[in-house]
Amino acid sequence: MSNFLEIKNLTKAYSAPQGGSSSLVFSDLNLLVEAGKSLAIVGPSGSGKSTLLNLIGGLDRPTGGEVLIEGKNVHQQSPEEAARFRNRTLGFVFQSHHLLPALSALENVMIPALAGHGGASGQALQNQALELLHEVGLSERANHLPGQLSGGERQRVAVARALINGPRLLLADEPTGALDQAKAESLMELLVRLNREKETTLVVVTHALSLANQMEEVWAFDDGDLKKVDS
Amino acid sequence: MRIWRIVFANLKYSKRQHLGTSLGAALASMILVGALTVGDSVRATLSYQALERIGKITHLFISEDGYFHADLANRMQAGWKGNESAQFAPVLMTQGTLASPDGKVRASGVQVLGIDDRFFDFAKDPSQAPDLEQQNFWVSPDLAHELGVKAGTRMILRVEEPSLFSRDAPLSGERDARFVSWNRPFGGVLNSSQLGKFSLRASMEPVRTLFAPLSLLQEDMFVNFDPVEERTDFANLLLVLTNESENILEENMERVWTLSDAGLEIKKLQSDDTWSLRTRSVFLSDSIVNRAEEINPNLQGEFTYLVNAIRKPVRGQDLNTSMIPYSMVCGVDSGVEGLFSADWKDDQIALNQWAANDLNLSLGDQVAWSITPLENAENYCKAHIHLRLEKYCRCLKKLILGKRAIGLQGSRA
Numbered sequence: 001m002s003n004f005l006e007i008k009n010l011t012k013a014y015s016a017p018q019g020g021s022s023s024l025v026f027s028d029l030n031l032l033v034e035a036g037k038s039l040a041i042v043g044p045s046g047s048g049k050s051t052l053l054n055l056i057g058g059l060d061r062p063t064g065g066e067v068l069i070e071g072k073n074v075h076q077q078s079p080e081e082a083a084r085f086r087n088r089t090l091g092f093v094f095q096s097h098h099l100l101p102a103l104s105a106l107e108n109v110m111i112p113a114l115a116g117h118g119g120a121s122g123q124a125l126q127n128q129a130l131e132l133l134h135e136v137g138l139s140e141r142a143n144h145l146p147g148q149l150s151g152g153e154r155q156r157v158a159v160a161r162a163l164i165n166g167p168r169l170l171l172a173d174e175p176t177g178a179l180d181q182a183k184a185e186s187l188m189e190l191l192v193r194l195n196r197e198k199e200t201t202l203v204v205v206t207h208a209l210s211l212a213n214q215m216e217e218v219w220a221f222d223d224g225d226l227k228k229v230d231s
Numbered sequence: 232m233r234i235w236r237i238v239f240a241n242l243k244y245s246k247r248q249h250l251g252t253s254l255g256a257a258l259a260s261m262i263l264v265g266a267l268t269v270g271d272s273v274r275a276t277l278s279y280q281a282l283e284r285i286g287k288i289t290h291l292f293i294s295e296d297g298y299f300h301a302d303l304a305n306r307m308q309a310g311w312k313g314n315e316s317a318q319f320a321p322v323l324m325t326q327g328t329l330a331s332p333d334g335k336v337r338a339s340g341v342q343v344l345g346i347d348d349r350f351f352d353f354a355k356d357p358s359q360a361p362d363l364e365q366q367n368f369w370v371s372p373d374l375a376h377e378l379g380v381k382a383g384t385r386m387i388l389r390v391e392e393p394s395l396f397s398r399d400a401p402l403s404g405e406r407d408a409r410f411v412s413w414n415r416p417f418g419g420v421l422n423s424s425q426l427g428k429f430s431l432r433a434s435m436e437p438v439r440t441l442f443a444p445l446s447l448l449q450e451d452m453f454v455n456f457d458p459v460e461e462r463t464d465f466a467n468l469l470l471v472l473t474n475e476s477e478n479i480l481e482e483n484m485e486r487v488w489t490l491s492d493a494g495l496e497i498k499k500l501q502s503d504d505t506w507s508l509r510t511r512s513v514f515l516s517d518s519i520v521n522r523a524e525e526i527n528p529n530l531q532g533e534f535t536y537l538v539n540a541i542r543k544p545v546r547g548q549d550l551n552t553s554m555i556p557y558s559m560v561c562g563v564d565s566g567v568e569g570l571f572s573a574d575w576k577d578d579q580i581a582l583n584q585w586a587a588n589d590l591n592l593s594l595g596d597q598v599a600w601s602i603t604p605l606e607n608a609e610n611y612c613k614a615h616i617h618l619r620l621e622k623y624c625r626c627l628k629k630l631i632l633g634k635r636a637i638g639l640q641g642s643r644a
Contacts, residue, residue, distance in 0.1 A: 100237065100240075100241070101244060102237075102241040102244030102245070103236075103237065103240050107232055107237075107240070110232050111237070114233075114234060114237075126232070
């Protein structure tokens with residue numbers, strides 16, 4: 001299989017205010033992820049997991065090195081290209097669901113398609129959203145507002161929303177962080193299942209090793225270095 | 232789903248917050264708009280009232296030092312030099328009390344304006360000028376409302392006679408004030424278009440003004456004011472209507488203005504090359520003294536005052552000794568005119584030879600003299616003062632002593 005995601009010598013440091021010495025998060029990270037693989041990145045808080053995920057998703061810019069997705073440098077695009085790239089290629093799931101409280105679960109799922117970067121629209125979009133909700137087990141709750149859903153259900157809606165544009169890479173940043181153990185495991189099973197069924201490359205950041213072990217590969221931050229954990 | 236669905240869904244979902252925000256914004260807007268409207272309205276009202284009070288007047292000359300000759304307006308008009316035309320009108324402004332002959336109607340603290348026909352050139356509608364030849368009294372709308380009398384009713388106006396010097400001076404006592412009165416018919420009301428609300432006060436209080444012919448007031452008010460020239464044509468306001476700048480106005484005024492307008496006189500003394508600057512107002516104001524000192528820094532001030540009596544005190548029988556009644560005392564600075572040495576003390580005095588002979592005084596003798604204390608200023612002098620005769624003085628007819636001896640160093644003379 002070809003390398004879908006390629007990270008080369010990636011370095012990130014945050015400059016200190018008022019001219020102080022900069023704070024190095026990590027340096028010279030290298031990582032290869034094949035298309036359709038599932039990958040977990042673990043590590044203690046502050047080790048750089050979310051920073052790495054933000055760099056992969058183009059939400060932040062690296063201090064050095066590059067991130068290539070399907071051979072395209074994520075950080076060498078114009079703002080318009082980057083927006084289209086994120087909308088069409090990437091799906092994000094965050095620790096908090098970030099659903100709009102005024103819209104139903106179905107409407108929340110359809111929101112990314114409204115950005116106008118192509119894809120389904122109209123009834124086709126609605127059908128696609130309903131299908132995704134069915135896949136995450138919420139077809140009966142499509143017309144419920146987020147306030148009428150449980151925490152786990154909201155996060156499932158967030159997963160469905162991340163998949164509406166058919167992304168080839170799904171980035172999940174601590175998706176189970178706000179859930180209890182049972183719901184966390186259920187959500188991870190869902191992600192794994194979607195990864196297999198849709199062949200969506202999955203990168204999950206978590207600090208729970210038990211959940212990470214459900215991924216095909218586990219990488220861990222160790223003192224600023226990223227090392228593969230033998231299963 | 233369209234983008235508007237998100238907008239409306241959010242509006243509906245957060246309707247309470249949006250309603251509260253909208254009501255708050257509406258309330259704040261109403262308050263701001265109301266405040267601005269009221270502010271504009273008040274500003275416009277104040278502006279309107281101010282314009283009603285000053286009419287077309289663009290500039291005003293006020294005599295700080297008393298009164299000037301009313302023909303200054305004629306001279307300004309005749310000698311006017313400027314690109315724009317100008318109109319002038321003299322006004323006599325004072326205060327008085329208005330009453331009906333039977334005493335049933337009475338208004339005190341009334342602003343009294345002596346005007347002539349030129350005054351109405353500054354009104355919004357000069358064509359509505361009343362006939363001042365009838366020598367009637369006219370009043371402002373507010374005063375007419377207060378009096379409630381009909382045209383033709385006779386009214387008595389009582390005005391204090393102008394003093395020779397400022398009422399602020401310590402010598403000015405109300406017990407000595409004299410009043411002038413007129414009994415004239417009430418002519419009617421001057422409305423705002425006739426400049427009937429003329430006032431220089433920045434106040435919202437009613438304008439209580441009586442208008443009378445300028446000549447009528449002048450002839451009686453100033454009958455004792457100028458005993459030398461016996462002129463009565465005085466005024467204390469000069470109204471101006473012109474589009475010229477203040478600089479041009481001041482240039483014209485400087486060209487026309489005379490010392491006589493300010494009640495000043497420069498006279499060469501007979502005895503030597505000394506010149507004196509005198510005022511009909513008794514006291515020279517600080518502004519005049521300052522100006523004079525700018526021109527000649529070597530000016531010497533002099534204060535002359537009435538002495539009730541000078542006598543030689545004899546122990547045990549002070550009141551029975553010979554004395555000189557009603558003489559004059561003159562306070563000068565030490566060293567002036569070569570009279571005194573630099574070490575001249577404040578308890579030393581010089582008398583002319585005649586006075587010394589009359590009182591049988593020798594050098595070193597004590598001299599007693601008495602003066603009337605200044606009104607409300609007892610601390611400024613003593614009624615009875617004992618000084619030592621130091622020098623005979625032939626050249627002066629006055630008693631001479633250091634200025635500080637009579638405690639009047641604060642008065643500029």
